[in-house]
Amino acid sequence: MNLRFYNARVLTMEENKDIFLGEVWVQNERITYVGAAKEVSDIKKVAWDREVDAKGNVLMPGFKNAHTHSGMTALRSFADDLPLSEWLEKQVFPIEAKMSDEDVYELTRLAVMEYLTSGITAIFDMYLSPDMIAKACEDTGMRVVQTSGINKFGPTLAVLEERYLKLNGTSPLTSFRLGFHAEYTCSKELLEQVSALAHKYKAPIFTHNSETREEVAGCIERYGMTPTAFLDSLGMFEYGGGGYHCVYLTDDDIAIFKKRNMTVVTNPGSNTKLASGVAPIQKFLDAGLNIAIGTDGPASNNCLDMFREMFLVTGLAKLEAKDASAVDAIQVLKMATTGGAVAMGLTECDVLAEGKLADIIMIDLHQPNMQPLNNIAKNIVYSGSKQNIKMTMIHGKVLYENYEYHIGVNPEEIYQKVNEIIKRLKG
Amino acid sequence: MNLRFYNARVLTMEENKDIFLGEVWVQNERITYVGAAKEVSDIKKVAWDREVDAKGNVLMPGFKNAHTHSGMTALRSFADDLPLSEWLEKQVFPIEAKMSDEDVYELTRLAVMEYLTSGITAIFDMYLSPDMIAKACEDTGMRVVQTSGINKFGPTLAVLEERYLKLNGTSPLTSFRLGFHAEYTCSKELLEQVSALAHKYKAPIFTHNSETREEVAGCIERYGMTPTAFLDSLGMFEYGGGGYHCVYLTDDDIAIFKKRNMTVVTNPGSNTKLASGVAPIQKFLDAGLNIAIGTDGPASNNCLDMFREMFLVTGLAKLEAKDASAVDAIQVLKMATTGGAVAMGLTECDVLAEGKLADIIMIDLHQPNMQPLNNIAKNIVYSGSKQNIKMTMIHGKVLYENYEYHIGVNPEEIYQKVNEIIKRLKG
Numbered sequence: 047m048n049l050r051f052y053n054a055r056v057l058t059m060e061e062n063k064d065i066f067l068g069e070v071w072v073q074n075e076r077i078t079y080v081g082a083a084k085e086v087s088d089i090k091k092v093a094w095d096r097e098v099d100a101k102g103n104v105l106m107p108g109f110k111n112a113h114t115h116s117g118m119t120a121l122r123s124f125a126d127d128l129p130l131s132e133w134l135e136k137q138v139f140p141i142e143a144k145m146s147d148e149d150v151y152e153l154t155r156l157a158v159m160e161y162l163t164s165g166i167t168a169i170f171d172m173y174l175s176p177d178m179i180a181k182a183c184e185d186t187g188m189r190v191v192q193t194s195g196i197n198k199f200g201p202t203l204a205v206l207e208e209r210y211l212k213l214n215g216t217s218p219l220t221s222f223r224l225g226f227h228a229e230y231t232c233s234k235e236l237l238e239q240v241s242a243l244a245h246k247y248k249a250p251i252f253t254h255n256s257e258t259r260e261e262v263a264g265c266i267e268r269y270g271m272t273p274t275a276f277l278d279s280l281g282m283f284e285y286g287g288g289g290y291h292c293v294y295l296t297d298d299d300i301a302i303f304k305k306r307n308m309t310v311v312t313n314p315g316s317n318t319k320l321a322s323g324v325a326p327i328q329k330f331l332d333a334g335l336n337i338a339i340g341t342d343g344p345a346s347n348n349c350l351d352m353f354r355e356m357f358l359v360t361g362l363a364k365l366e367a368k369d370a371s372a373v374d375a376i377q378v379l380k381m382a383t384t385g386g387a388v389a390m391g392l393t394e395c396d397v398l399a400e401g402k403l404a405d406i407i408m409i410d411l412h413q414p415n416m417q418p419l420n421n422i423a424k425n426i427v428y429s430g431s432k433q434n435i436k437m438t439m440i441h442g443k444v445l446y447e448n449y450e451y452h453i454g455v456n457p458e459e460i461y462q463k464v465n466e467i468i469k470r471l472k473g
Numbered sequence: 474m475n476l477r478f479y480n481a482r483v484l485t486m487e488e489n490k491d492i493f494l495g496e497v498w499v500q501n502e503r504i505t506y507v508g509a510a511k512e513v514s515d516i517k518k519v520a521w522d523r524e525v526d527a528k529g530n531v532l533m534p535g536f537k538n539a540h541t542h543s544g545m546t547a548l549r550s551f552a553d554d555l556p557l558s559e560w561l562e563k564q565v566f567p568i569e570a571k572m573s574d575e576d577v578y579e580l581t582r583l584a585v586m587e588y589l590t591s592g593i594t595a596i597f598d599m600y601l602s603p604d605m606i607a608k609a610c611e612d613t614g615m616r617v618v619q620t621s622g623i624n625k626f627g628p629t630l631a632v633l634e635e636r637y638l639k640l641n642g643t644s645p646l647t648s649f650r651l652g653f654h655a656e657y658t659c660s661k662e663l664l665e666q667v668s669a670l671a672h673k674y675k676a677p678i679f680t681h682n683s684e685t686r687e688e689v690a691g692c693i694e695r696y697g698m699t700p701t702a703f704l705d706s707l708g709m710f711e712y713g714g715g716g717y718h719c720v721y722l723t724d725d726d727i728a729i730f731k732k733r734n735m736t737v738v739t740n741p742g743s744n745t746k747l748a749s750g751v752a753p754i755q756k757f758l759d760a761g762l763n764i765a766i767g768t769d770g771p772a773s774n775n776c777l778d779m780f781r782e783m784f785l786v787t788g789l790a791k792l793e794a795k796d797a798s799a800v801d802a803i804q805v806l807k808m809a810t811t812g813g814a815v816a817m818g819l820t821e822c823d824v825l826a827e828g829k830l831a832d833i834i835m836i837d838l839h840q841p842n843m844q845p846l847n848n849i850a851k852n853i854v855y856s857g858s859k860q861n862i863k864m865t866m867i868h869g870k871v872l873y874e875n876y877e878y879h880i881g882v883n884p885e886e887i888y889q890k891v892n893e894i895i896k897r898l899k900g
Contacts (some may be wrong), residue, residue, distance in 0.1 A: 119844070123851035127798040160841035163860065267564070268839070318788035319855065321797040349842050354546035354784065361745035371554040377645040412885070414587035415776045418892045424550035428746065429776035432877075433590065433860045447862075458839070465845045 048073050049093045054100035055411070055422065056080060057384045058398040059107050065422055070105050072404040075218070078399050104409040104422060105197060106379075108167025110353040110386025111338025112311040113290040116157035116182075117150040117173040119282060120468045121345035128399075130258055130346075138345060141471050142174065149471070152181035155273075159457060160350040161188065162446035164225045165435040168254075170311070170340065170364035170390050172225065176209050180220045186379045186453040187345055187445045189405065191390040192250045193225035194344065196240065197232050203239045210247070219441060226250035229265050229273040233399065234280075241282045248285050250308075252389075253277070255289030256442075258322050274299035283308055288389050292330075293323040300333045309336040309389035312381070313360035315349070316342035327363040328372050332346050338386035342382045344429040353434075356382055375427035395464035408437035474522045474867065475500050481527035482838070483507060485825040486534050486810045497532050499831040502776045502869035504644070507825045510604035530847060530863060531836040533806075534824055535594025535878045536779040536814025538587040539738045540717040540767025543584035544577040544600040547895045548772035557747045557773075565772060568898050569601065576898070577602040579890045581609035585885060587777040588615065589873035593830035597679075597738070597767065597817050599652065603636050607647045613870045613880040616796070616832065618817040620652035620679045623667065630666045637674070646868060648818065652679035652714075654701075656692050656700040661707075668709045675712050675736075677732055679816075680704070682716030685749050690769050701726035710735055715816050717767065718743075720750040721759075729877065736763040736816035741785035742776070743769035754790040755799050765813035766805075780861075782856045783809055802854035826840055 052069040058080060058326040071079035071092070118138075145153075150173065161169060168189040171179055174194050180421070192213060194206050213222035223248070226232055226240050244251045255273050256262050262272055269276045274295060277283065282359030283302070288309035295303070295310070303310060305392075312325045330337050339359060341350045356378045363373040387396035395403035411419065415429045426434075440447040445452050479496040485507060498506035498519075545565075561798070571828030572580075577600065588596060595616040598606055603619050610617040619640060621633050633651070651674070653659055653667050671678045682700050683689050689699055695704045701722060704710065710729070714757045715736035716722075722730070728738060757764050766786060768777045783805045790800040814823035822830035838846065842856045853861075865873040872879050884893035 119841075120857060121847075122845065123848040124632060124850075126851050126855060127801050129797050133797070156841050156844055163841065284551070311774040315788075318792055319797065321791040321794075322794050323797070324792065344856070348851070349858070351842070351856075351858065351860070354781070354858075355783065361742075365745055365889065368748050368750075370556050370560070370746065372748070374554055412888065414546075414583050414590065414884070415778070417583055417888045418549065418895045419549075420895060421550040421553075424553050424775070428550060429771070429774070429778075431776070431778065431781075432858050442550075457841070460841075461839065461844045468845045468847060 048092055050089070050092070050094050050097045051100050051105055052083065052097065053102060054105045055102060056064045056398060056422060057104055057106040059379065060397045068467035070398060070406065072442050075379040075403055077398060077400060077404050080400060099140045100408060101412065103411050104426070105398065105406055106409065106462055108397065108407045108438060108440065109165050110390055110392065111166045111169045111339035111341055111352060112155070112386040112389050113313055113348070114169050114171055114350065115173045116171050116179065117145070117153040117342030118343035118345040119153045119156045119277055119464060120149070120471060122348045124345065124468070130322060131260065133320065140228065145174060146472050147175045147178045148468045151182045152460060152467060154179050154427065155455065156460050157344065157350060158183065158186045158188045158453065158465050159451060159460065162438045162451065163435060164353060164432045165409070165438055166350070167201070167406040167407065167438060167440045168354055168386070168390060168392055168395070170386070171241070176222070180213055182218070182221055182338060184217045187440055187443050188217070189219050189395070189440050191392065192220070193223070195227040196236070197227035198236060203236070203243065207243060221389065223252055224249045228254035229277060230261050232354040236309055237277065237280055237282065242281045244285055245283060250285050251282050253289060254285050255292055256294040256299070259293035259294055259449045267285045272296055272299055274302050276300050278306065291322070291325065293317055293325045295326070300329060300335065303335050304333050309338050309385070311338045311340045312359060312387060313340045313342040314362050315355055316346040318358060319348070320346055320363070324366050324367065327359060328367050331373065331377065336385055336388050337381045338389045339381045351432055352382055353430050353432055360427060368379045368407045374425040378427045379423055404439055404441045404442040407435060410434045410436040437472070475518070475519055477519070477524045478527050478532055479510065479522050479524065479728055480529060480782065481532045482529060483825060484531055484533040486806065487824045487826060491767070492542065495539055497825060497833065499869050504825060504829050504831050507827060527835060528839065529851070530838050532706055532825065532833055533863045534810045534837065535823065535832040535867065536592050536809045537765065537815040537817055537819065537863060538593045538596045538768050538779060539586060539765035539779070539816050540769055541584070541596050541598055541777065542600045542607065543581040543596065543598050544572070545770035545772040546580045546583045546891060547576070547898060549775045551772065552896070553775070557749060558687065560747065571898050572601060574602045574605045577895045578605040579887060579894060581606050582613055583887050583891050584777060584884065585610065585613045585880065586878055586887065588860060589865045589878065591778045591780060592834040592836070592865055593777070593779055593857045594834065594865060594867045595813070595817060595819055595822070597813070603640055603649070607643065611644050611646055614646070614867055614870050616646050616822070617869050618819065619647070619649045621662070622652070622654040622811055624654035625663060626643045630663070630670065634670060650679055651676045655681035655688070656704060657688050664704065664707055664709065665734030668707045671709060672714055677712050677714035678709050679714050680716060682719055683721040683726065684718035684744070684878055686721055697724055698757045699723055701729050705729050705733065718749070718752070720744055720752045722753070727762065729757060730762050731760050734810070736765050738765045738767045738816060739767040739786060740767045741789050742782055743773040745785060745789070746775070751789045751793050753793065755794050758800065758804065762806045763812055763815050765816045766808045774832060778859055779809055780857050780859055787854060802851040805854045808852055831864045831866055831869040834862060837863040838859045
């Protein structure tokens with residue numbers, strides 16, 4: 047497929063490159079041109095399958111959702127208004143214990159639909175039944191990087207290693223990174239084994255880290271150290287990695303993150319709704335950490351919307367700092383695109399440039415919340431919404447356009463199935 | 474026009490009434506039936522202009538945006554990332570000084586479009602050129618309650634009184650309530666005059682109140698009292714009224730609000746983005762105050778989206794209280810509908826019931842962020858978005874449906890004009 051987008055405002059997300067009026071060409075899964083309007087003679091050399099007048103709308107790299115649990119769509123609005131520990135143990139775990147592989151497949155497809163509406167072109171997913179998550183993403187066309195949520199209840203380390211080897215490279219859309227659920231759900235022995243695996247494969251490690259005050263206090267009680275310091279003392283982050291949430295990182299923790307070249311994945315929607323707290327984003331920026339943004343799962347957030355997250359990243363940082371100039375819009379856009387790509391190992395689709403994989407979104411400026419065009423980056427972060435997503439393309443394929451899905455399944459079929467699933471799981 | 478909606482999930486927002494499957498009839502501007510599915514023989518008695526299969530989607534009263542400055546659309550993304558005082562004095566006032574009546578007309582029409590996308594069916598607007606605001610709302614079909622932003626720079630008290638008399642009753646869509654900008658922009662003499670007007674007309678009074686710490690400290694320095702206590706000491710609220718923002722109300726202030734039967738209008742998006750602080754919503758609820766929600770103007774927020782505001786109302790309250798159970802979804806929906814209606818004097822269009830004015834929205838559940846249907850009220854507040862607004866009806870007229878506007882003007886014409894306006898104002 048040869049696709050040409052012209053008359054677009056192009057926001058490549060490369061460093062120090064301003065938005066410009068031009069065009070983007072895509073051949074199969076790759077971007078073949080990004081730049082000013084081409085000469086007619088050049089354009090005529092290509093046999094286009096489709097030429098799209100972008101009508102001045104924005105083309106930019108898709109958002110990377112750097113932390114989620116897609117299969118938790120079943121639990122959206124099911125057990126709200128509870129603190130994290132009670133929510134997890136009394137509501138989430140009993141339902142999850144009854145979930146089948148097929149359930150996870152359908153629930154993931156539902157999540158994929160929602161990601162597409164929000165311009166999310168890749169997800170960093172931690173959930174049950176990784177084979178089925180990979181299949182759901184391959185079948186719909188979503189790019190997924192999975193990580194393991196191994197903990198004391200399962201799976202075994204052997205299974206984790208098997209998944210790491212098996213789920214990397216089976217499809218250009220799917221990959222798998224090492225990880226574990228959290229310090230507080232793992233024995234020290236298990237954590238040492240995970241660390242050994244990181245060393246064996248020289249691989250980064252990802253985990254929930256310092257999401258709540260209680261989690262940090264518990265770790266200090268158990269080991270006399272914060273989760274970050276304790277895990278680092280096991281050699282866990284010798285090859286980098288990152289932490290999800292990171293609400294309560296200390297200055298020493300931040301120094302470890304910097305030293306180990308680790309990513310903070312912030313999840314403000316979830317941290318807000320579960321009353322966990324506000325991550326110190328400005329401190330992370332000051333320390334020069336790589337920062338990414340995740341929605342977390344739909345049972346805690348409850349939506350999978352990068353626009354909500356982006357506003358919360360900057361808004362909560364402004365509130366915390368009592369400073370309206372904290373964390374400006376372009377910094378937030380970097381977190382939502384290139385920052386996530388670094389964490390997820392997706393540097394092949396981080397920016398719009400020749401040779402990169404074509405994970406591209408079009409943002410509709412012909413809507414009232416985007417007018418007037420005083421500052422487009424600020425419009426996207428401060429007043430943008432899912433409704434502005436005019437197109438979501440992953441790996442060169444248009445999966446969502448003008449509010450319609452091209453994912454090989456009728457949305458109504460998915461809605462019906464997920465309602466049947468939650469009815470059965472609750473019963 | 475006779476309109477029949479059937480196969481709908483009806484959320485009337487009446488007290489203690491659960492959502493039910495049924496239908497809603499509208500004749501001209503009034504609701505003529507709300508209830509279970511009607512008999513075919515009854516249905517056939519009416520000559521319907523249109524019968525709409527709601528396909529299980531939600532019908533509910535439109536949202537009331539209880540504080541905004543519509544004409545500030547010009548300044549969206551123009552002067553972000555500044556503290557309130559600097560933002561207001563160095564960026565906003567110089568631009569506003571150059572705005573013409575015609576500018577306000579166009580800028581208000583742009584805002585109306587955005588309100589419609591978010592299911593907002595009435596606005597409580599404080600801005601320049603009230604005649605043009607009324608005209609813009611009448612011409613597009615928006616319901617507007619205006620209030621005065623009188624301050625030491627203008628207009629005169631005589632003009633305020635003239636507007637109060639003139640702008641009430643000229644159109645069924647428009648009305649006007651007494652108000653002033655804020656304690657800190659008015660002399661004591663002017664405030665006494667406004668209070669005298671409230672007594673003359675036995676009318677409630679609305680104003681910005683305790684938006685920032687500095688505002689409260691300044692008032693205490695000037696008069697030895699908080700803004701609420703000082704204004705009350707002038708007899709300002711003998712006939713009720715309300716305060717916009719109310720971030721820093723003290724317990725004594727809250728007692729005054731309760732005694733005077735006043736409404737708190739909370740504006741969490743604006744308070745977040747300007748780093749003003751978080752209003753103590755749970756305290757207001759505990760005290761039994763009427764609470765409404767406003768977007769504030771698009772220069773401070775920057776979007777006019779009730780869904781963002783609703784999530785922030787509950788989310789920030791949860792964070793403040795460190796309690797995930799604080800301020801649940803149905804309470805938020807009440808603030809966004811009936812709470813606003815009380816403040817704005819719109820009890821004729823507060824709920825869905827026979828005889829009420831037909832200000833109705835349809836919320837699309839056939840979208841991934843609304844599935845599965847575990848709890849529809851929670852879905853709306855925690856994961857709902859503008860994209861779920863399938864229809865916005867005001868005064869019996871469908872003004873927005875399936876992402877298209879029926880407001881008597883081509884959207885592109887408005888976009889072009891507002892870009893010309895801001896270019897001229899900046900120049």
